[in-house]
Amino acid sequence: MEDHGIVTLDPQGRVASWTAEAGRIGGWSAAEIVGRPFSVFYPPDDVAAGKPGRELAIAAERGRFADEGWRVRKDGSRFWAEVEITALFDGQQRLLGFGKVTRDMTKRRDAEEALRLSEERFRLLVHSVQDYGIFMLDPGGRISSWNAGAERIKGWTADEAIGQHFSMFYPPEDVAAGKPDWELEVAAEQGRLEDEGWRVRKDGSRFWANVVITALFDDRHRLQGFGKVTRDMTERRNAEQALRERRRLVGHLVDAQEVERRRIAWDVHDESIQSMVAVGMRLQLLASRLPEPHASAVAGLDESVQAAIGRLRGLVSRLRPPELDRHGLVEAVSGYVDEVAGRWGLEHSVHDELTAEPSPEAAITVYRICQEALSNVHKHARATRVDVRMSTVDNGTLVRITDDGVGTASDDAGAGHFGLVEMHERAEAAHGWLSVTSTPGQGTVVEFWLPMLPDLTGLEP
Template sequence: MPEQSDLELLVQNVVDYAIFMLDPRGHIVSWNAGAERIKGWTAGEIVGRHFSALYPPADVAAGKPARELEVAVAEGRLEDEGWRVRKDGTRFWANVIITALRDDQGRLRGFGKVTRDLTERRAVERALDERGRLLAHLVHAQEMERRRIAWDVHDDTIQSMVAVGMRLQLLATRLTGEHQAAVTRLNDTVDAAVGRLRNLTFRLHPPGIDSTGLVEGLTRYLDQVVSGDGLTYELTHDLAAEPPPETSITIFRICQEALTNVRKHARARAVTVRLASAEQGVHVWVNDDGHGFEHAGENDPEPGHFGLIEMRERAEIAGGWCAVRGNPGEGATVEFWVPAVSRGGP
């Protein structure tokens, strides 16, 4: 028996891939250790049989094995994913590559076939897909509840307080002296409360994100809220496409919380927001030029800070990540990434 070459030894002893050869008619002529491990047949049991024995009966009846060889002959190779059958009849999800093998004269000598068992990967992908659908439902439910609360506050509480304010104004015109001043101060308090409630309804359900998209929604929010506090802003983006709705809402809410922290705590003059498509997701940076953090380089500068916790949890629930960093006197950065693969709406 001739000594095996190094290449033959390598192919024969690979266990993570089923690597074997077919003759021009599709009969199996070689069988490596990986093929035995993945498919269950020993070389003595399978060599000489037609490779259609590795396919589910329905695929054999539909002529799939023959068609795959025809495509490999015509195009040089074929790649496919689908169900294949082990010796014991159980199925596994496989990635298959069939390569037509020709000699120096271009004559077909047979086929090389490489198979990977992707059953575990497919199970993970299906679990992630289900998680994505649940996330879409969760985001939709949260936004609907926010919208309901915003409407209730706007249509009931705010309108009632506006009516109270009008009555107080009318009452103030009928009073004099200290009584008029007291009623006027009370009316000012009501006006201030109405303003805070209107800001709350805007935060709960900002107009525009549903109909105009993520960038326009962020732009409107920056115009109406951030600029109103005396901050200048810059928004840049390099998005390959509009993210799915649940992704857009997640990004908007994290940016909203980051910008709220800048307004309330950073003592900043300017803020920049940058969005970019990256790795089948959206990468976002929110930078400010404020006072930064007391402890330089600290990833969680304020343990227990609910705003930071909320940003991180939102990103992680969506399958992404969020980091916060900053140096004293050098501003702060909220950086996060979330996947932007649509997995079905609510």
């Protein structure tokens, strides 16, 4: 027995024999200790109180005495010991002496103390956590512990809550539907249940809660109760709703803007341009009938009109890219990039890796974002080339516009700069994302992704 010191005592309590292990625990050698009263193992106050003698008397009377307490080593240091004294009798029931087994429990006691302290600290931690309501339920659903977070979130104090049934946190309709009991059943069956829904505070107000119920079993798998962690998600929910609402509004605005642009494009195309074409034809006719120098003057007027028609056609195609309807996204973007990059003297390329054509709404968004990104390259980048790459990724359209310019794009350029903000908003309104990465001296990458179908997850039921 490794840490058991075994000693025999004579009937008067003097040490009769002594094992090496006892020596290791107490620090005595056999020569030093044999013959001395065993009370030297006890702290002075125990000796003064007559404890050693009393223990022997009990052992002699009952055959056995067990104790746990402080004992002393030869050097005076104390250790926590488990002691068992057994009386030894001969065949005629005469007391021969005692066997004494001493076990040094200091390590175990330290470990137990450390465990107790750590459990205490853990309990304090749980108790004082503010952001999470953490409490325990007995197997029947009655509250058996309550922390500061639970009080903060739900409004009941520990005194008010402990002993109550946890169904008091649920709205009446949930209680009527048996939801609280059902949740415990599921948790007991599956070990854990997570739920998100309305809960009720002490003052009757409701909050949106995320709740996790964990079943607690002992080592023989008997249900001991439940741990419940509740988080108040009201703010998060409000923020999410606000974001959804904002996207919806931006989506509406973007749609309205497209409709309006299309209308203007049609008006300009069908009316202004047609009338000017008619004016041009008249001027040409007139010029052919007039003598010089009037003929040249009128021909000059006609040139101005033709130039204005050209500009108006450009305006129409920017307002409502006609290729988008007729030839699809890639044609439209390529046409646009060829035209503007050519005009601005930029090398350029458009890579088409699309395996699916985006919806008309997504196509318009892609086109508009490309327009703004290219106009930024022209206005700010001082680049020599620009590349556009379109691909089908994750059930959506991924577009990357790369320039080799100064790389100074910034999302917070301040008042009066709407381009990047609008690009972000368009992408988000289409339930996608957009990122702008600028590396000074190396250029800018605008990348965005739009889903094929608007993502309906997370929308209100």
